[in-house]
Amino acid sequence: MLALVALLLVITKPSSETAFGCNLNDVTDEEREQALSYHNDLRSQLALGSLDYYEASWGPAANMYQLTWSCSLEQTVSNAIQGCPSSPSVPEEYGLNVQIWTLTTPSNFLLESLAVWQSQYADSTPTNVVDSKIPDFAQMINAKTLTVACSKQKCSDTLAIAACIYDQPRLKEGDEIFEEGAACSSNADCTTYTPATCNSTSGLCAVEVSTTTPPTGAAATTTPSSGAGATATPPNAHPNPAINQICPANGHMNDRIRTRALDMINYRRSQLANGLVQKFNGNYLPKAGNMVQLKYDCSLENSADTHAKTCSRTNSNAAADIGETIKNADVSTTVTTRVEGMGEAVKVWWRKIKTETVSIGMAVTFKSQHVNAPIRTFTTLAWATTTRIGCGVEKCNGFFFIVCHYQPRGNIVNSVIYQTGEPCTRCPSGAACATPLCVL
Template sequence: MGYKSSGEKKFKMELLLVVATHLLLFFSSTTYTNAENITCQGITSTIPTDPGRGKVLAVFNGIRKDIVNGVGTWKKAKNMYKLFWDCNMENKVANAINPAKGKMTLTKKYAQNYVIFNTTAVGTGAGAEAYSKVARDEWLKELTYAGGLDKNQTYKDGLDFFANMVNAKATKVACAYKPDGSNMHYSCIFNVKPIKGQSIYERGTPCTKNAKCTTYPGSVCITDEKLCKYEGDIPEPEVTSTDATTATNVNPTGGTTATGVTPTAATTTADIKLDNAYMTVAGRTKVVNAHNYRRTLLATGQIRNGKNPSNANLPTAAFMSKMEYDMNLEAQAIEHAKGCSLIKSDESTRTGIGENVYVHNTVIKDAVELFNIVAICWWTQIFQDGINNQLIFSENLRDKQAKKNIDQTAFTQIAWANTNKIGCASVDCSGKSFVVCRYSPAGNILNQPIYRIGYVCQGCQGTCSSADGLCIMT
């Protein structure tokens, strides 16, 4: 864990100013010191019994109090519930933290947050409260990376940990931490998951009486805190179409399709083991391995930003998904490649699907050889010119080819953290090899980050190894 590129210090300093400014805007010097003494019998934890748990709880309830009171630039919220400590949940999260694996394992039932940070910066003798504040501030940084909240406080991509932490409907929390050398693994679980596409909390007048707390029957208003209180069991949430796990539509053949895109050839999972006129089994393996190899180098801070050999490396990625091969995407790639346009397809014909194309002046029959050349060509675009330190897919980056005759959009699509599926094809077009690769979900979304900066694997809610830095959602 904790890879540090040669340019990480520079990037951290630049990000520090952005994040510090953001935190100053959103938080006043409000401090809530009435920490409760919470005892959990039979729990083995690194959090001191009294008043450690109460101090941790105060850190996370403090955010909620700031929101309902409209501190800084927060918009006042209604129906915001106070968090209470749950000893059974603490036992689960304490036992689940495994620094050797560094992954979250409780996400099926709970909203789980995870962060790895260096304790040197926290200071000697720091404890539960200090560690909790570091974790809170790390999770708040998602607001900066994701471009803040919209008017409805919608849970959107990039706000996973923030949404878990301030979800108005959550009523219980438990946290734990374990050291790993100079690093600390810190995790919290919340009893209610926010739903992607829905509001994390609602703007409005905070409660002044019980009737204003309407999320759960029997709720009461803690009038001096303006937070709602509910200590009963929460019903199991219903799965809706806006759930975070439905970014793409799963079809019976095991692949994925984007809205408005219909595969042009029937495929089955068995097809991946068969050669066809446009792609071979060995070629598919080469495509996936070539992409994941380069994504590992990027995620672990080993890719230089720009042309100059003395330039700093791009920073490490908190989240970078591991790519898999998809036969439906291959079918789409075949159909476009067969048209021999030798250019990208119109985006309107492949909603939600990304695309890279390549033209080789001679025909290369060996798919492994061809896709090795293709991967190198697309990836080395980053060494032609540097990209912005915030890693935002900006208009300048998108339009760089027109302005500077430098196209880096193939690199940014390969590097796009949320893209996790790929399918490719090659067609002989009048003596030239025309290569098309399709990606899902699409990258190169204007004004969105290519990936989120942070410690390797920090933002993975599945299985992630610091050795390759790639996240497998399970």
């Protein structure tokens, strides 16, 4: 436990007189500084490969980001632990570490709670994926986390609770915690969120919340709603703005859901363009020469999200020029969050090409018999000239209602789903090629 004790000693006193500006009194600014420094010191040691426990070393880690404190998250976690509940909960888009103290409560039980969570690493072989021994430690070093907040409550002489909340969903067993690789030495090494600044001494990347962009890949394939580029950026409606940069005016959704939809569908469109998608009979569909890379559209999200909130389980009365797919995903052990619900929906929509016998032929033409057939969800996602997508997800009573809208819409009877040919050989005029997709 030498490394753990050393870390506790280092941060017992705050490193600076930071004014956090939070209005709650559950923790002091000194305790906020201690908790924040504890996390960042731990992340720095991991990034630099100097987090040791006897003969075992954790790290190094690439793309490890320095955390900042969120007063809005502090309010959320403070509300969650009022009255010292045995199982506090927070919205699904956040991760939560909880430590309950009974009988004897240390004088600084928030700091001691951090040490308890970190101590899990002593019982685990160094790894960059979550295992059952390090659930709370993994939250502390999750490389994609940008903001944190902690709170505490002493409910009696023999009962107290401390908790920290993180702006990423709680990692599950098997999830990647961090990217193995050298710590950053220049700004160019910080690629998960940009723009970012590398502190080569700590090995951590730093990003301002107000300028945070989605992870690389999503940023290049997203766009604001029509006309947004000519107007001022709307105020961010999400309590944690760092995870709501794509469509900041909609606080009901977040970028993790958006990028899950966008990345999964574009990946499948890439597979189709490369001729790697099989039908139910084992035959491969032909390659696509004009498959466009989708971008995210906030106006489409608004219409999709509005319908998702109805929990109706049925299609909406979307405008005639908008395509739509819906999915009712039951809450289960594998679908516990809206992000997972979104991913499950995409899989189900696309999987129809493998399971349905009323399918499209090798001429890839959409015909009248497809209009109401299950294959229509695959063809909606695969329609080459569709360029924009927006989605909404609502957690209803025991299920997630997932809705995605598309423009220009597909599923036009007697029209081809895509033009066959080598990838990018039939792209629209003015398009670039990011093989195998056309980029507008």
